[in-house]
Amino acid sequence: MLPAIEKRRAYRALDTRPIEPEVLLGLIEAATTAPSAMNNQPWRFITVTESERLNALKETLSRGNYWAKRAPAIIAVVTNNRWSMQLGERSYAPFEVGMATMALQIQAVSEGLSIHPIAGFNADEAKAVLKIEEDDSLLVLLVLGYPGSEEGLSDAHRESEHSERTRLPLDRIHAFDGWNQGMKREGSA
Numbered sequence: 001m002l003p004a005i006e007k008r009r010a011y012r013a014l015d016t017r018p019i020e021p022e023v024l025l026g027l028i029e030a031a032t033t034a035p036s037a038m039n040n041q042p043w044r045f046i047t048v049t050e051s052e053r054l055n056a057l058k059e060t061l062s063r064g065n066y067w068a069k070r071a072p073a074i075i076a077v078v079t080n081n082r083w084s085m086q087l088g089e090r091s092y093a094p095f096e097v098g099m100a101t102m103a104l105q106i107q108a109v110s111e112g113l114s115i116h117p118i119a120g121f122n123a124d125e126a127k128a129v130l131k132i133e134e135d136d137s138l139l140v141l142l143v144l145g146y147p148g149s150e151e152g153l154s155d156a157h158r159e160s161e162h163s164e165r166t167r168l169p170l171d172r173i174h175a176f177d178g179w180n181q182g183m184k185r186e187g188s189a
């Protein structure tokens with residue numbers, strides 16, 4: 001499984017070719033496999049492909065996300081803390097939506113798609129375009145497309161298409177049996 005998961009990268013070089021509706025629905029099917037407390041399923045997805053709505057959504061992108069304008073589809077990921085379990089300050093909805101979104105992304109990659117989550121957009125404007133209620137949270141947009149040309153990407157983004165994955169070492173993010181068992185804190189040697 002790890003090699004399949006490792007194939008997912010936040011690529012930006014997208015083709016404008018449309019994505020088949022059955023492929024898009026397969027991504028949502030994958031998302032629904034995620035676990036959630038009491039099976040609350042606090043995830044909602046809006047898949048945008050219709051050109052007028054898609055263009056309006058693209059108007060809300062931050063300048064650095066110019067590359068997403070080529071996407072033939074964008075999936076909006078919506079949740080609300082009230083839709084799942086809350087135990088004190090622990091709100092499980094975003095955790096569960098994250099799990100669902102990861103399954104969705106792995107399915108996208110298995111269909112040969114690039115899929116790139118972004119937070120860089122004007123959420124109020126995007127919610128208005130998609131008719132999402134004010135009280136709900138539009139967490140991310142998933143920018144979708146078959147892999148395409150790097151033409152039009154900035155130098156940094158072109159370079160990033162071929163960069164190694166950068167991650168914290170395991171001893172910064174994991175310990176066996178207790179935090180004091182060797183997990184390094186930020187700033188420690």
Ligand SMILES: Cc1cc2nc3c(=O)[nH]c(=O)nc-3n(C[C@H](O)[C@H](O)[C@H](O)COP(=O)(O)O)c2cc1C
Pocket residue numbers: 008009010011064065116117118119120121140165166
């Ligand atoms: C919540 C979230 C928000 C992100 N927002 C943006 C964004 O606005 N623009 C962008 O180009 N990438 C965005 N990314 C992609 C990350 O920069 C990328 O996943 C990270 O650098 C790790 O690279 P990798 O996914 O290729 O391993 C976002 C990712 C997540 C999970």
